[in-house]
Amino acid sequence: MxxxxxxxxxxxxxxxxxxxxxxxxxxxxxxxxxxxxxxxxxxxxxxxxxxxxxxxxxxxxxxxxxxxxxxxxxxxxxxxxxxxxxxxxxxxxxxxxxxxxxxxxxxxxxxxxxxxxxxxxxxxMWMYCNPLIRRLAGLVRDGAVGEVRSVHADFGLAGPFPPSHRLRDPAQGGGALLDLGVYPVSFAQLLLGEPADVSARAVLSDEGVDLQTAALLSWEGGALASVHCSVVGGTATTASVTGSQGRIDIPYGFFHTDRFVLHRDGRDPEEFTTGPADRGSLKHEALEVMRALRAGETESPLVPLDGTLAVMRTLDAIRDQVGVRYPSETELSPA
Known part of the structure; x- marks a missing residue:
């Protein structure tokens, strides 16, 4: 370098x-x-x-x-x-x-x-490097909505995708969960950490991959998250965080947002925005990689490896419950 x-x-x-x-x-x-x-x-x-x-x-x-x-x-x-x-x-x-x-x-x-x-x-995980998602996470950590009670996030594509498409191909790790569901799960875990319990249901294709999956994640402190992903229906692709003293709503495209609205009890709504050039931009993850390399760091504090491992354990737990296995797998890691 x-x-x-x-x-x-x-x-x-x-x-x-x-x-x-x-x-x-x-x-x-x-x-x-x-x-x-x-x-x-x-x-x-x-x-x-x-x-x-x-x-x-x-x-x-x-x-x-x-x-x-x-x-x-x-x-x-x-x-x-x-x-x-x-x-x-x-x-x-x-x-x-x-x-x-x-x-x-x-x-x-x-x-x-x-x-x-x-x-x-x-x-x-470019979502974690997005300036507004970082701002949102900071507000939540600082208690802007009080104690987090629930998180909702969804990501769905209308399709239809033929069986030959990579999203339907088990050999390529197809299915809605790993391609799209990783975003709602990662969003929930950014705010709440690894869940204590996972309950999931899915609709599987003839090839054995998930066409749509819904999961309820729960934490020992009482927080819940509902996450959904689909390759058979275009969803709102929104997210929200509800706390004991307010709520944050993120509109369509929550994982690369340029806008969210903070609703606090007893106050007018506050809108947070960023420049249109940042919407859909992958540059922020590249900038974080380069910053870390120049600093001599072996991992990013924005996308820590332990957090990545925690998300993968949750995805494993969901797949274990809905019965999705890929050809190269013998077993999943224990949930």
Missing amino acids: TEESVRWGILATGGIAAAFTAELVDLPDAEVVAVASRTEESAKAFAERFGIPRAYGDWEELAHDEDVDVVYVATPHAAHRAAAGMCLSAGRNVLCEKAFTLNAREAEELVALARERGSFLMEA
């Missing part, structure tokens, strides 16, 4: 990789120096699109590129363990898309590897 810039490698060339890279190339202190795909043709096309100097048709070549400071892993989540593990083993720092892995066991393996190597590792 140079004083002037952080050198990025991009592993995978799909839609989220393109969206993230488009943000990176506009950051003055970020330099995208390499990209890898399973095919050289795909890597070269991606490199030409974004002006990236090196294109690899093999993940391992990128993992061993010593000019790369950090690798962004953007594969489907079924490949996260292998891709991120390869990069960490080769001495690279890693930003890995969510869901972080297929299950908590794989996540624990990656975290242990990163800590053993002294490498930086972070889940690409």
